[in-house]
Amino acid sequence: MSPPDIDAKAFHAFEREGWERAPDAYHRYFGALTAQTIEPLLDSTGPPGRRLVEPGGSDAPDSSLLDIASGPGYVAAAAKRRGWSPVGIDFSESMVALARKLHPSIDFRAGDAEALPFVDAQFDRAVMNFGILHLAQPDAAIREVYRVLLSGVRFGFTAWAKPEEAVGFRIALRAVEEFGNPNVPLPPGPPFFRFSDRAECRRVLEVCGFVDVTVTQLPLVWRLAAPEEVFDAFFNGSARTGGLLRAQTPAALANVRDAILKNAAAFTRGDHLEIPMPALVVSARKP
Numbered sequence: 631m632s633p634p635d636i637d638a639k640a641f642h643a644f645e646r647e648g649w650e651r652a653p654d655a656y657h658r659y660f661g662a663l664t665a666q667t668i669e670p671l672l673d674s675t676g677p678p679g680r681r682l683v684e685p686g687g688s689d690a691p692d693s694s695l696l697d698i699a700s701g702p703g704y705v706a707a708a709a710k711r712r713g714w715s716p717v718g719i720d721f722s723e724s725m726v727a728l729a730r731k732l733h734p735s736i737d738f739r740a741g742d743a744e745a746l747p748f749v750d751a752q753f754d755r756a757v758m759n760f761g762i763l764h765l766a767q768p769d770a771a772i773r774e775v776y777r778v779l780l781s782g783v784r785f786g787f788t789a790w791a792k793p794e795e796a797v798g799f800r801i802a803l804r805a806v807e808e809f810g811n812p813n814v815p816l817p818p819g820p821p822f823f824r825f826s827d828r829a830e831c832r833r834v835l836e837v838c839g840f841v842d843v844t845v846t847q848l849p850l851v852w853r854l855a856a857p858e859e860v861f862d863a864f865f866n867g868s869a870r871t872g873g874l875l876r877a878q879t880p881a882a883l884a885n886v887r888d889a890i891l892k893n894a895a896a897f898t899r900g901d902h903l904e905i906p907m908p909a910l911v912v913s914a915r916k917p
Contacts, residue, residue, distance in 0.1 A: 668704055675785070758786075803871075841915055847909070854894075861894075
């Protein structure tokens with residue numbers, strides 16, 4: 631259930647519209663950053679083992695993987711390189727189209743994380759790389775993951791650390807607070823940094839039935855060519871932060887942009903930027 635101040639339908643539509651316009655910019659600016667979590671995320675689901683196909687039958691590798699909110703398909707592609715059998719699902723048809731273009735041999739489908747189009751106990755593992763931040767009802771999505779997983783296997787997801795540590799977000803959000811309007815009329819959604827809290831990750835997963843929760847923080851670094859790319863990344867390559875920026879008045883947006891460029895420039899290292907963007911890798915087991 632969504633909190634009473636969240637219009638789940640409106641927020642879902644807002645996020646979906648945002649991602650329909652963002653694939654190319656996301657791929658350009660965020661691809662190399664979010665890819666840094668892929669191997670640890672896959673590792674968090676455990677090594678492939680063996681499982682019975684049916685009672686008394688022969689066994690088979692437990693290699694099927696569901697990549698939820700699969701975006702451009704980076705995680706599914708890495709899973710396939712491991713010899714696993716991935717399926718990717720995303721509610722943005724533009725993202726699905728990009729994923730199919732980049733990885734034509736992988737099964738990518740348009741679908742809703744909060745109502746997965748799969749039967750119970752279908753997958754050997756599931757992952758969601760930063761997608762949980764963009765769901766209107768993340769608790770419902772976690773319950774759906776629980777439903778489609780076999781018993782005894784793991785689900786892993788990633789989320790950004792708090793903005794005090796994930797500096798790119800701090801730069802953008804502080805610029806809006808100081809020079810723009812952080813309260814522009816956008817559809818309200820769940821707190822963006824809800825899953826930056828380790829205790830909240832553990833609580834939600836356990837309420838949804840998972841056990842053996844683990845949380846690890848990774849020290850990611852966002853490498854960009856110039857301060858202008860920080861603004862462009864958020865404005866054109868994100869949904870919620872991009873929506874916040876696009877809703878500013880032209881004058882306010884110009885001031886916000888100047889502030890982002892100025893503060894991002896402090897992270898210049900030689901001919902590029904290096905901005906700390908740590909993230910959490912969270913995993914749990916379905917008993």
